[in-house]
Amino acid sequence: MKTLLISRIDKPEVLAYAGEVERLLLSYGYHVALEGSTAIAMGREEDGEWLDETDADIVVAIGGDGTVLLAVQKMRRQIPVIGINKGHVGFLAELESGEVPAFFRNLQRRMRLELRMRIALSTDSEHLGEALNEAVIVTARPAKMLRFTIVIDGVEVEEFRADGLIVATPTGSTAYAMSGGGPIVDPKFDGFLLVPLAPYMLSSRPHLIDSSRDLKIRLESAKPAQIVLDGRGSVPIGTNVELTVRRAENPAVFIDAGKNFFLKVREKLHSL
Amino acid sequence: MKTLLISRIDKPEVLAYAGEVERLLLSYGYHVALEGSTAIAMGREEDGEWLDETDADIVVAIGGDGTVLLAVQKMRRQIPVIGINKGHVGFLAELESGEVPAFFRNLQRRMRLELRMRIALSTDSEHLGEALNEAVIVTARPAKMLRFTIVIDGVEVEEFRADGLIVATPTGSTAYAMSGGGPIVDPKFDGFLLVPLAPYMLSSRPHLIDSSRDLKIRLESAKPAQIVLDGRGSVPIGTNVELTVRRAENPAVFIDAGKNFFLKVREKLHSL
Amino acid sequence: MKTLLISRIDKPEVLAYAGEVERLLLSYGYHVALEGSTAIAMGREEDGEWLDETDADIVVAIGGDGTVLLAVQKMRRQIPVIGINKGHVGFLAELESGEVPAFFRNLQRRMRLELRMRIALSTDSEHLGEALNEAVIVTARPAKMLRFTIVIDGVEVEEFRADGLIVATPTGSTAYAMSGGGPIVDPKFDGFLLVPLAPYMLSSRPHLIDSSRDLKIRLESAKPAQIVLDGRGSVPIGTNVELTVRRAENPAVFIDAGKNFFLKVREKLHSL
Amino acid sequence: MKTLLISRIDKPEVLAYAGEVERLLLSYGYHVALEGSTAIAMGREEDGEWLDETDADIVVAIGGDGTVLLAVQKMRRQIPVIGINKGHVGFLAELESGEVPAFFRNLQRRMRLELRMRIALSTDSEHLGEALNEAVIVTARPAKMLRFTIVIDGVEVEEFRADGLIVATPTGSTAYAMSGGGPIVDPKFDGFLLVPLAPYMLSSRPHLIDSSRDLKIRLESAKPAQIVLDGRGSVPIGTNVELTVRRAENPAVFIDAGKNFFLKVREKLHSL
Structure with a gap:
């Protein structure tokens, strides 16, 4: 071997x-x-x-x-x-x-x-990468300049302002998502754990979404935002973008x- | 019809x-x-x-x-x-x-x-019932007289004192479990959502456990405890008991x- | 001595x-x-x-x-x-x-x-007692049958349903109030710390109110409620009551x- | 006039x-x-x-x-x-x-x-400014690279890693500190409200400290940190610093x- x-x-x-x-x-x-x-x-x-x-x-x-x-x-x-x-x-x-x-x-x-399970992130035009723990969407400075809209199966189901958004796998539920106040999720599940960072509305609580759902995250930001995959490097994504979150093929x-x-x-x- | x-x-x-x-x-x-x-x-x-x-x-x-x-x-x-x-x-x-x-x-x-999915609760000797939203384990008076041990696949994975414990289905994640601070869970999952009520340690956070796991809840209580299924009626369970939580057959x-x-x-x- | x-x-x-x-x-x-x-x-x-x-x-x-x-x-x-x-x-x-x-x-x-500081609780007609840590208003069974209205300086400032309400002193902020998710409060302050238990709306967050304020708590309950002072004994208060919270004289x-x-x-x- | x-x-x-x-x-x-x-x-x-x-x-x-x-x-x-x-x-x-x-x-x-009340922040050698709502200590990128030690009256009372730390006044308890999960604090109090951002340990909960206390915040950071006062501008503070928090004179x-x-x-x- x-x-x-x-x-x-x-x-x-x-x-x-x-x-x-x-x-x-x-x-x-x-x-x-x-x-x-x-x-x-x-x-x-x-x-x-x-x-x-x-x-x-x-x-x-x-x-x-x-x-x-x-x-x-x-x-x-x-x-x-x-x-x-x-x-x-x-x-x-x-x-x-x-x-x-x-x-x-x-x-x-x-x-x-x-x-x-890993998650794969992409925009309409570009594959952004995979993450085993989590993808974090942030700007360089915390100040609620980010407005998120969560779209599930084509329906806008939530809209909130926050310092950032963690999109974690169950595996990542014990990593950064835990600091953000998320639950511990059995890695036997295949799903997307959404945990907002310092949301402006407290009602924006963690969501766990089945991986078979069609999940999109729309982002409007006053300043250029970025995605950090598994805590390493960062991918700039501009100020207005729609991200598609999928279960990675592998x-x-x-x-x-x-x-x-x-x-x-x-x-x-x-x-x- | x-x-x-x-x-x-x-x-x-x-x-x-x-x-x-x-x-x-x-x-x-x-x-x-x-x-x-x-x-x-x-x-x-x-x-x-x-x-x-x-x-x-x-x-x-x-x-x-x-x-x-x-x-x-x-x-x-x-x-x-x-x-x-x-x-x-x-x-x-x-x-x-x-x-x-x-x-x-x-x-x-x-x-x-x-x-x-519904959950079925039982003790060694008795079937206690099913719940579509949640089973809540409490005493008559809040005062952390309840000590819980969570046993997953035969391993004692957590131990804590709390006023009570909610064992919810994903369907129930939007009911009482939400008041206890739990996440919103897609009902497409089959799992058990554990949410402690006023836990003595804050580290006792919500857990979501796959329904294929062998889940037992051991309870020691200074006063007789009870289980409330879907907010209706209550089943007395004494002061020392081991509960088995399963996905209900139907x-x-x-x-x-x-x-x-x-x-x-x-x-x-x-x-x- | x-x-x-x-x-x-x-x-x-x-x-x-x-x-x-x-x-x-x-x-x-x-x-x-x-x-x-x-x-x-x-x-x-x-x-x-x-x-x-x-x-x-x-x-x-x-x-x-x-x-x-x-x-x-x-x-x-x-x-x-x-x-x-x-x-x-x-x-x-x-x-x-x-x-x-x-x-x-x-x-x-x-x-x-x-x-x-200690708190003193009373109704219109009756002095209920003092507490050094906290007074807890609950019913015998958790199920959001309690509706609270908080009145500060004569103004109804909040209304919520919860399993109960903790009215703590800063000294009591490290006791039951902490399990309810309250902050740690320096005992140098003279104030009332309100912490709802399992509130139906998550926006009902802990409040810390100066002891010079005129604080009243109105309670409507489907079943008789009770007050537990410093975790000991309990005083029945019926189903509809207005409580006055004051700093105890001594x-x-x-x-x-x-x-x-x-x-x-x-x-x-x-x-x- | x-x-x-x-x-x-x-x-x-x-x-x-x-x-x-x-x-x-x-x-x-x-x-x-x-x-x-x-x-x-x-x-x-x-x-x-x-x-x-x-x-x-x-x-x-x-x-x-x-x-x-x-x-x-x-x-x-x-x-x-x-x-x-x-x-x-x-x-x-x-x-x-x-x-x-x-x-x-x-x-x-x-x-x-x-x-x-406003807060005044300084280092040993430098006055950093005042804030009416809050001072936020952060790095450019969230990832728990900040280690904080809280020193009250000369005693190290807490140590934690977090994405940042909000030091708010009671006035600021309804602003950014609220997004971080802090309590609502009556502005009649004179005190410092500490709210960690995405703390690594969940036990790091909000603290409210009387303004008569001697409060220092020690910071070790892998990357240069900065302070943002009332959400406007930012003051670089390097990677190792001890901040003194006081009630501002005016x-x-x-x-x-x-x-x-x-x-x-x-x-x-x-x-x-």
């Missing part, structure tokens, strides 16, 4: 740990390649393989939720991924380092995969480490 | 309107029977048929959401139901009186049904009046 | 500890009397003095916040009180047992008092143990 | 209305001057007087809450101000145009003033138009 290792590259101790994982995997008989930037950061550019070209069977993301999100975003086809947590409590990076040896030994016998594929989602939520909330 | 009429019986003007609906349906060629209590209230006891014995093809509930909830609760088999709203903005009672004639004329040509069956769920939410919120 | 000891009487280990405190105070030269029920629970009925008749200079309440609240409620004139915490993190019971000896040695040299008087209020809040929140 | 008129200048119809008010005031015997920018916008630069130099007795602000906030911010000494509302429901701009004639006729006989002075604060709140909430 061929594995591709991707590591957080701004922390030397995480990079060093990635080297350990590599040696462990080799000792178990895995083939191991390094993701391009990780290879460069380790001074082994020649061993690098990019996520959008690799033929690896699985991807191992070492760092935290951010590293897993990055890996998923960079893949062209969705390869099964497992995250190893080297930071704060992680949701997507499920494995703690102590669990790593047993996990990879067992993996050679049996692998259970879990699919996680869900993310996680290797199931057997953790209970709701128990992770509890542990995270208690560790805050 | 045989219809059974059930009306709110504590308002004479609603009863009078029920008589109008009866005449209208007869003029369209429907067979019409009256639900037992409605018949008595109209002084026509001999025309009464009880909801748990009727062979009607459809049930027409006249009044408000409470009348629809009552009708669904009293049916032995779930007969398609349509509600006519004679009170405040209704969610379940979809038809306004002005829409009634056209609706029933068209119904003879084509009927679209919408299934709505969903409620609504005759679709073509209203957009989210638009109804908006209208209701604006009419508050 | 004469001290009156009042202890939680339903926990033998707290009663035993109260005996220790008594011996400590005697060894420091304090005069010590026991509150009536405490004396009975200790089998020393003859040493009992009731809170509404005692001439003690200070009251020492041993147990938790509930014991302090009880002591304050039972005093006819407000005697300076200090609470010793033998339970969960306390707000009103400030002293931990390890701090007790140093505190009472120093107290003979210097005592700093802190006044804490504030509670606490002996200042030098704890920072906001730090206690933090510790309490983290210990949950 | 000399009045200075300041108008919203980006709406021709408001400027035209300002001309009407000027003629009305002249007909009542008031002396009238125009604020500098207003004069320029009206093509009467020679009639302009700047707010930081005028010797006017009262200021009339025509437009909405923004115009009133601007007027208060630009005054060197606080001159009594009255706002005329020409936009959405206003809190600070109390007069509706229909009430204008009667108000100014009566004003010549009797004027009641209401003082409204409160804003409003001419009381006899409106009930809480009734305005209700009307505003219902008009949303």
Whole structure:
């Protein structure tokens, strides 16, 4: 089985740990390649393989939720991924380092995969990208200059002013959407969780919408707005735009480490 | 097509309107029977048929959401139901009186049904009942004497003290669960929405759990607790109990009046 | 200096500890009397003095916040009180047992008092009582059968339906009002904190009203309502009533143990 | 009595209305001057007087809450101000145009003033400015890159990560702080209302702190942060800073138009 290792590259101790994982995997008989930037950061550019070209069977993301999100975003086809947590409590990076040896030994016998819905955003003319956790629509400065209209199955069902709007997946319900006051949503659902940021009307509460619905978000903004996908980079979208939100064709594929989602939520909330 | 009429019986003007609906349906060629209590209230006891014995093809509930909830609760088999709203903005009672004639004329040509999940509650030894909107677990007096443990797929995932706990369906997300601060949930989902009432820890936020999960609620209470199903009656459950929450075998069956769920939410919120 | 000891009487280990405190105070030269029920629970009925008749200079309440609240409620004139915490993190019971000896040695040299506003509730015809933390208006069963109208300075400023209404002091902002979603309010303020319980409209948010305002609460209820003062006992108030909320003439008087209020809040929140 | 008129200048119809008010005031015997920018916008630069130099007795602000906030911010000494509302429901701009004639006729006989606390922000080395509604601490992009420590009377009482922090006055409790989930606070209080924006921990709830407290806010930020005072302009504050929050020496002075604060709140909430 061929594995591709991707590591957080701004922390030397995480990079060093990635080297350990590599040696462990080799000792178990895995083939191991390094993701391009990780290879460069380790001074082994020649061993690098990019996520959008690799033929690896699985991807191992070492760092935290951010590293897993990055890996998923960079893949062209969705390869099964497992995250190893080297930071704060992680949701997507499920494995703690102590669990790593047993996990990879067992993996050679049996692998259970879990699919996680992603959302795809587009305008009439352009595909904007996918997100596993959430897309956030904001301006550069908070001040309710954004007016949103939510259109479901062709009907304008809500209109509100807010500092921004989070469009999250159930997977993302434990990330930014939670700070915005959203509920915890079982990732077994396929749906869009809408959470307004500092809405002008308090009645604008979180909505959870089935992924089979036709969902559009109309935006009028006094200043150019932007979309941030999974907390990384930002796509400018101008001042007047209609966004279409869809379930992405290809869900993310996680290797199931057997953790209970709701128990992770509890542990995270208690560790805050 | 045989219809059974059930009306709110504590308002004479609603009863009078029920008589109008009866005449209208007869003029369209429907067979019409009256639900037992409605018949008595109209002084026509001999025309009464009880909801748990009727062979009607459809049930027409006249009044408000409470009348629809009552009708669904009293049916032995779930007969398609349509509600006519004679009170405040209704969610379940979809038809306004002005829409009634056209609706029933068209119904003879084509009927679209919408299934709505219900929840079934039981203890180890006893079936407690079903709810279309929600089951609420409370004591007689608010004072955080209730300690809840949520067990999902055999794992204790949360523990908290609260004045009570709402276990709602997506349909019920716009009812009592909304007052408790829960999100609006698309009724296309099959799931359990847990909303604690005045939780001692604020971190106890709403959870939405897929109906395929094995959900148990353990309760320790200083005083006898009770369960209220769809806001009607109450079942005593003692001071220490483990409740099993399941999707009820038989969903409620609504005759679709073509209203957009989210638009109804908006209208209701604006009419508050 | 004469001290009156009042202890939680339903926990033998707290009663035993109260005996220790008594011996400590005697060894420091304090005069010590026991509150009536405490004396009975200790089998020393003859040493009992009731809170509404005692001439003690200070009251020492041993147990938790509930014991302090009880002591304050039972005093006819407000005697300076200090609470010793033998339970969960306390707000009103400030002293931990390890701090007790140093505190009472120093107290003979210097005592700093802190006044804490209480609220007084009355109807047109009747004085209902005082509360240091909060008065809660509820019915026996949650179901939005209560309709509240808030009248400030003679103007009807809000009207809403809710399961109940908490009228708290700033001191009580960290108690039940916090579970209801209220803000943390500095006890240096003299004001009334209104927090609706599960309001039907979400726009009914917490209000903090200056104690100089003329505040009335009109209540219409389908079933008899009741008022619970500081979580203890309940006063029936019928189905239609206008309550007047005032600052009580006599504030509670606490002996200042030098704890920072906001730090206690933090510790309490983290210990949950 | 000399009045200075300041108008919203980006709406021709408001400027035209300002001309009407000027003629009305002249007909009542008031002396009238125009604020500098207003004069320029009206093509009467020679009639302009700047707010930081005028010797006017009262200021009339025509437009909405923004115009009133601007007027208060630009005054060197606080001159009594009255706002005329020409936009959405206003809190600070109390007069509706229909009430204008009667108000100014009566004003010549009797004027009641209401003082409204403002906050002053400073660092160790620099005075940053005053705010009547609120100061908001944010970065350019939401992503919890801000870590706040709240220090009250020299004690670190809370620490949290959030998208931003609103430091509002009671007057500002109905403005941006309300969108952030804060309570409605009677402007009779002198205090600081802290409302975190999208806090990472939900337990970070609104705090209301007496203005006699020594309040400091420590900020660590991954990217340069900024302070926005009353929604206008922004002051860069770098990535590591300790802010001191004080009650400003000079409160804003409003001419009381006899409106009930809480009734305005209700009307505003219902008009949303």
